[in-house]
Amino acid sequence: MKPGDLVLDVGTGSGILGITALKLGAGEVFGTDLDENAITAVMENMESNHIDPEKFKVLKGNIIDDKEVKEAAGFEKYDVVVANILADVIIPLQKEIPVHMKKGTVFITSGIINMKEEAVKQAFAANDDFELVEITYQGEWVSVTVRKK
DSSP states (O other): OOTTOEEEEETOTTSHHHHHHHHTTOSEEEEEESOHHHHHHHHHHHHHTTOOTTTEEEEESOTTTOHHHHHHHOSSOEEEEEEESOHHHHHHHHHHGGGGEEEEEEEEEEEEEGGGHHHHHHHHHTOTTEEEEEEEEETTEEEEEEEEO
16 A cells, blocks of 8 residues: 555445554545444544544445445545455455546455355456456455456
């Protein structure tokens, strides 16, 4: 990540990835989550970590099929996209995310159980917008990183 990068955090949960990105120099983070409790948790964690609320916007909703969330996120603007969510969400998500990314930027996915690795890799391979960069493993968990062509 470079200083000032814009980060999209899909399925932000507690906001740990977005907060870490800001601590590492990201300029701004936009997070989405389906759970109202996640939005509350992000706000609490930003306060605990002395994060300026103007730097981390979070919205309840589904970026896959909610027009309002898609538009709020913006298009062709993110330097890094992260999603630590289940493979069954990453697979449909990979179709939507490229429109929000700048060319040449990365989408880092994690939270993938190893028995779903092939399905995730196949979904990304079938998407002409992406090229595989890296697959990493930690125990039974898999992270797949791709770059927007």
